Amino acid sequence: MIHKLSELSEKARHKPKQKIAVAAAEDELVLKSLKSAAKDGIVIPVLIGDKTNIERIAQSIDFDVSGIEIVHNHKGAAVSAQMAVSTIKNGNAEILMKGLISTSDLLKAVLDKENGLRKGDILSHVSFFESPHYRKLLCVTDVAMNIAPDLNTKVHIINNAVEACHKIGITLPKVAVAAAVETVNPKMEATVHAAELKKMQWHGCIVDGPFAIDIAVDKEAAAHKGIESEVAGDCDILLMPDIEAGNVFYKALNFLGGAVSAAVIMGAAVPIVLTSRSDSEISKLYSIALAAAMD
Amino acid sequence: MIHKLSELSEKARHKPKQKIAVAAAEDELVLKSLKSAAKDGIVIPVLIGDKTNIERIAQSIDFDVSGIEIVHNHKGAAVSAQMAVSTIKNGNAEILMKGLISTSDLLKAVLDKENGLRKGDILSHVSFFESPHYRKLLCVTDVAMNIAPDLNTKVHIINNAVEACHKIGITLPKVAVAAAVETVNPKMEATVHAAELKKMQWHGCIVDGPFAIDIAVDKEAAAHKGIESEVAGDCDILLMPDIEAGNVFYKALNFLGGAVSAAVIMGAAVPIVLTSRSDSEISKLYSIALAAAMD
Numbered sequence: 001m002i003h004k005l006s007e008l009s010e011k012a013r014h015k016p017k018q019k020i021a022v023a024a025a026e027d028e029l030v031l032k033s034l035k036s037a038a039k040d041g042i043v044i045p046v047l048i049g050d051k052t053n054i055e056r057i058a059q060s061i062d063f064d065v066s067g068i069e070i071v072h073n074h075k076g077a078a079v080s081a082q083m084a085v086s087t088i089k090n091g092n093a094e095i096l097m098k099g100l101i102s103t104s105d106l107l108k109a110v111l112d113k114e115n116g117l118r119k120g121d122i123l124s125h126v127s128f129f130e131s132p133h134y135r136k137l138l139c140v141t142d143v144a145m146n147i148a149p150d151l152n153t154k155v156h157i158i159n160n161a162v163e164a165c166h167k168i169g170i171t172l173p174k175v176a177v178a179a180a181v182e183t184v185n186p187k188m189e190a191t192v193h194a195a196e197l198k199k200m201q202w203h204g205c206i207v208d209g210p211f212a213i214d215i216a217v218d219k220e221a222a223a224h225k226g227i228e229s230e231v232a233g234d235c236d237i238l239l240m241p242d243i244e245a246g247n248v249f250y251k252a253l254n255f256l257g258g259a260v261s262a263a264v265i266m267g268a269a270v271p272i273v274l275t276s277r278s279d280s281e282i283s284k285l286y287s288i289a290l291a292a293a294m295d
Numbered sequence: 296m297i298h299k300l301s302e303l304s305e306k307a308r309h310k311p312k313q314k315i316a317v318a319a320a321e322d323e324l325v326l327k328s329l330k331s332a333a334k335d336g337i338v339i340p341v342l343i344g345d346k347t348n349i350e351r352i353a354q355s356i357d358f359d360v361s362g363i364e365i366v367h368n369h370k371g372a373a374v375s376a377q378m379a380v381s382t383i384k385n386g387n388a389e390i391l392m393k394g395l396i397s398t399s400d401l402l403k404a405v406l407d408k409e410n411g412l413r414k415g416d417i418l419s420h421v422s423f424f425e426s427p428h429y430r431k432l433l434c435v436t437d438v439a440m441n442i443a444p445d446l447n448t449k450v451h452i453i454n455n456a457v458e459a460c461h462k463i464g465i466t467l468p469k470v471a472v473a474a475a476v477e478t479v480n481p482k483m484e485a486t487v488h489a490a491e492l493k494k495m496q497w498h499g500c501i502v503d504g505p506f507a508i509d510i511a512v513d514k515e516a517a518a519h520k521g522i523e524s525e526v527a528g529d530c531d532i533l534l535m536p537d538i539e540a541g542n543v544f545y546k547a548l549n550f551l552g553g554a555v556s557a558a559v560i561m562g563a564a565v566p567i568v569l570t571s572r573s574d575s576e577i578s579k580l581y582s583i584a585l586a587a588a589m590d
Contacts, residue, residue: 258552
């Protein structure tokens with residue numbers, strides 16, 4: 001069982017170091033998090049972008065990049081993304097990271113049919129929380145990419161999250177399909193999806209629901225309502241109904257819950273680190289560690 | 296500014312005591328919370344239901360009901376609800392509380408066209424949070440009643456929450472219309488509703504959005520994203536996109552956020568206290584205090 005995100009940094013530190021290809025690395029916050037990650041011995045950065053700008057920004061934050069591979073590109077961020085993807089395809093890096101580039105431009109390079117990093121059918125956002133109010137890491141998905149996933153998309157979202165869990169050592173994650181209530185109500189699609197998902201054959205995970213959040217994370221609440229399930233009160237993965245519920249939950253824990261989170265995009269050939277400006281420094285560092293800890 | 300829910304108990308204690316009519320009061324948890332509320336001098340209970348059962352349960356929890364008005368009814372919970380509603384219509388109580396009765400049976404009595412307590416167009420659930428991570432009470436709505444409110448329903452939901460704020464002394468609440476992002480995206484109805492709601496004429500409140508939760512409650516996050524709004528980072532009311540997002544947020548703060556909450560149903564002639572079994576003791580007590588503190 002993993003209790004803290006720092007265990008992921010620890011894990012990444014004690015395995016053969018992975019390389020992280022950074023698309024459009026000329027970004028102060030991104031370079032700051034890479035400075036920490038490199039110093040902690042979590043990853044080896046490969047910086048792709050405008051070399052002059054990268055070196056200038058690195059110097060301004062006291063990040064010595066003299067020993068770090070910089071792949072120069074002056075043709076703009078979209079080309080940097082293509083080059084980062086090629087770096088990975090050529091076996092010269094195992095993780096992709098977003099720099100000063102829009103998410104859609106980065107994903108365009110990832111999803112390119114010929115030269116991209118396609119693997120599964122769906123890319124999805126997979127986050128892991130360390131909460132002072134939960135006894136182990138809590139994986140939450142999808143809070144940022146898939147707006148209103150249909151049943152089939154939810155299957156892929158679950159599989160992506162389960163794969164992430166397996167890769168960091170959570171061998172048989174318990175998946176709670178989150179909703180507002182525990183009974184199936186045709187007016188609430190999330191509950192209908194939950195009933196369908198529960199019926200399917202799953203490998204490497206246990207799926208149950210619909211559960212409101214209290215039932216999913218609190219054994220006492222589950223007992224109060226007479227719900228018997230090995231997932232109830234002990235879930236590893238929370239599948240969110242849609243992007244609104246997911247995002248609201250993610251931000252509630254991060255901004256009003258004293259939690260810390262890490263996140264990657266799963267579903268491509270390699271994990272993608274895609275931090276946002278409002279993420280805390282530590283959250284950015286843990287996101288890199290999460291990707292680097294994956295086997 | 297109200298910082299803590301205990302201020303509501305304090306307020307209720309120092310004003311003329313209100314009577315709370317309890318529909319089907321023969322419930323241990325409900326009587327426990329009424330025992331605390333009566334002891335604290337917050338309300339005067341009027342217990343409606345099976346007198347023998349009420350007295351037996353009261354005795355088992357050491358609640359002396361000898362000085363408390365009990366209105367006997369042996370014809371079942373639905374009739375108790377009608378009698379509780381009549382008690383209020385006759386001016387003998389100012390608050391309605393749900394006992395051992397289904398929510399739908401209780402609301403049927405409330406919404407009865409001739410004998411009910413109808414006032415506005417929409418009943419909605421209004422909750423108030425005391426969070427260790429927010430500097431004042433945070434009102435969140437609707438997390439339990441309206442499943443997928445349309446624009447017009449959202450107007451009523453906002454007005455109900457604003458009325459609740461006014462009644463406890465929050466004179467000009469700032470309403471953040473919550474969503475997953477800050478830009479209007481036709482694929483995300485919450486953002487479209489937010490833009491419409493923002494354009495409307497409001498009285499007694501300020502409405503802005505769409506805001507993700509970090510923007511709504513965290514000034515630094517708002518500044519990071521360059522969002523200038525007197526609501527951003529300082530909201531009093533969070534309007535949730537739908538019941539899934541609302542419920543997930545509510546449960547996240549209560550079960551993973553170290554928060555305490557109180558809630559009432561607004562939109563009828565009087566506030567309705569409708570606690571659920573999984574609510575903590577203190578949360579039930581604060582819900583009674585919230586209703587009793589209203590002017």
